[in-house]
Amino acid sequence: MTAHSAIQPTHVTVGDAKDKNWYIDKSFEILMFICGISAIIFVVGIFLFVFKEGLGFILGDMNFSEFFLSQKWRPTSLNKATYGILAMVAGTAAVTGLAMLICLPISIGAAIFIAEFAKGRTREILKIVIEFLAAIPSVVWGFIALSIMNPLIINVFDVPMGLGVLNSAIILALMAAPIVTSIAEDAFKAVPDTYREAAEALGATRWQTIYKVILPAAKNGLLSAGLLGVGRGFGETMAILMASGHSINIPTSVFDSFRALTATIAAELGETAVGSPHYQSLFAIGIFLFLITFIINMTADFIVRGVRKG
Amino acid sequence: MVNSTVSRAKIKIEVKDLSIAYGGHKALGPVNLDIRESEIFGVIGPANSGKTSFLNAINRMDMMRTNMNVTGNIRIDDIDTRNWRNVYALRRKIGVVFPLPVGLPLSVYDNVALAPRLAGTAGTQAQLDELVERCLRRAALWDEVKDRLGHLGSLLSGGQQQRLTIARALSQSPEILMLDEFSIAVDPVTTMRIEDVLKELKSEMTIILVTNLVQQANRLADRTAFFLNGECVEIGETEQLFNGQAKDQRTNDYIGGKFG
Missing domain, CATH: 3.40.50.300 (P-loop containing nucleotide triphosphate hydrolases)
Incomplete structure (x- = not known):
């Protein structure tokens, strides 16, 4: 021990000096840390900005029960301006729900086909085409809604107008399908092949294997795929603006026109005076949308964690 | 001999x-x-x-x-x-037991009951209960899992999972x-x-x-x-x-x- 401690000090000082590699390593650590927390900085920054703009309205002109329970959105009325978003919330929710009803079965079916059945070239071609679908700009989907879906719905269902919930939901379903499909496919790919072999060795048919073993094993991934689709539905603006008919109205049938929360902001923000109650009320809608997406993401996160622990 | x-x-x-x-x-x-x-x-x-x-x-x-x-x-x-x-x-x-244990992400009970259910030979709940117990007993696993049949099979230890696999293979009376x-x-x-x-x-x-x-x-x-x-x-x-x-x-x- 004594002999060792006599030698140790010089050895330690030589080996312990901060050399070039140490500094490079340290600077990279700091750089990566900054990159890592930048997401938090941006989220907090955006939230603060939106909140600051909307705050005056929330503290001043806003009446909570009117905001959430009234369907009268008349921010430019000269006598008495009212700010009720109920109709828009109902419209957005209805369209998102219907879009998911259309999108999820098709997307999960497509994901099952790509992950479990398609082989080689078929598989590659399908994946490329689906990715291409995701690359179509949302305004082009708006064209399709106006010039193809609109007359189609009028002709097929014999209704006076084809812009509304059904049109928007179909467009939204098509827009969400590629991302939902690819996340769902990842979820299926993450199921180990040993599960498939074990199930097939027990005499399970392909369908039984998928239904009894692969779907339960992939359910977390499928859930996050679905929630991503819902988030997409709440956030989509341009295509919905063009496909919805943009009239304030609680939709009672799938052919009814409606107005989306996002579309209201997009259509009106440019025409308001900065700092006016109207301007601020649009930011209040923004805060509301922000909170909804936040809650959806948190729910997904908690469910996934809960399932993992169980 | x-x-x-x-x-x-x-x-x-x-x-x-x-x-x-x-x-x-x-x-x-x-x-x-x-x-x-x-x-x-x-x-x-x-x-x-x-x-x-x-x-x-x-x-x-x-x-x-x-x-x-x-x-x-x-x-x-x-x-x-x-x-x-x-x-x-x-x-x-034919029952198969693989080199690495494959506890399917189902409960212990459902792992063993899977094959009869797939084949449509599960019978009544009581019959299925009895079959699951018999298979787990024969695989020398029953005593260790009888109180947690509802737990995930994939969370058992490696040795237990392998016996679970054997119980599962036996469940179809191969x-x-x-x-x-x-x-x-x-x-x-x-x-x-x-x-x-x-x-x-x-x-x-x-x-x-x-x-x-x-x-x-x-x-x-x-x-x-x-x-x-x-x-x-x-x-x-x-x-x-x-x-x-x-x-x-x-x-x-x-x-x-x-x-x-």
Whole structure:
């Protein structure tokens, strides 16, 4: 021990000096840390900005029960301006729900086909085409809604107008399908092949294997795929603006026109005076949308964690 | 020892000129052998000898692998498996235990109840309960899991999962049980317990035991085949092979521990 401690000090000082590699390593650590927390900085920054703009309205002109329970959105009325978003919330929710009803079965079916059945070239071609679908700009989907879906719905269902919930939901379903499909496919790919072999060795048919073993094993991934689709539905603006008919109205049938929360902001923000109650009320809608997406993401996160622990 | 009785036993699986190739690369063959009813048939040999491919050919798992080419004949109960139109029914006759335990992400109970449910033979809840308990008991796992049948099977320990796999394989009352190096991920004590289970099961089903533990084949198998680099070198009574009476010098060397 004594002999060792006599030698140790010089050895330690030589080996312990901060050399070039140490500094490079340290600077990279700091750089990566900054990159890592930048997401938090941006989220907090955006939230603060939106909140600051909307705050005056929330503290001043806003009446909570009117905001959430009234369907009268008349921010430019000269006598008495009212700010009720109920109709828009109902419209957005209805369209998102219907879009998911259309999108999820098709997307999960497509994901099952790509992950479990398609082989080689078929598989590659399908994946490329689906990715291409995701690359179509949302305004082009708006064209399709106006010039193809609109007359189609009028002709097929014999209704006076084809812009509304059904049109928007179909467009939204098509827009969400590629991302939902690819996340769902990842979820299926993450199921180990040993599960498939074990199930097939027990005499399970392909369908039984998928239904009894692969779907339960992939359910977390499928859930996050679905929630991503819902988030997409709440956030989509341009295509919905063009496909919805943009009239304030609680939709009672799938052919009814409606107005989306996002579309209201997009259509009106440019025409308001900065700092006016109207301007601020649009930011209040923004805060509301922000909170909804936040809650959806948190729910997904908690469910996934809960399932993992169980 | 029991040679005379064994050789009189009925032939369960008849393998004729079986060859297996993966995309032109030969993995096994040609193999000619008979597996008798109610015997433990050992298959030994180093890695890459075609042992697992041999098992996959028997329960037609080659259908899952696009590049796996199987030629020759495998007859089970004198029916050519190549002509089975419903491979799922064929696989229900054959229980498989894989090298690494595969606890499916279902509860312990559902893991064992899966095969009867898939086959539509689950019966009443009481019958299914009884079947699950019987299979778990026979796999020497019941006492450890009886209070947590609802827990996820994939969260059991490795040794428990492997016994769960055996219970699952037994749940379809197979005529043939194939074990592929079942003891790789299992501790020695559990291995011995499973070996005892296999000795009991022998009277009810034909067991094919693929192992790279030479002594395991010696302990369990009635007859043993030695596969080496895709060639079936020798098939014989286990006792003879292990008494140094193997006909092929390579068999003696492998069993004696000179290679592999």
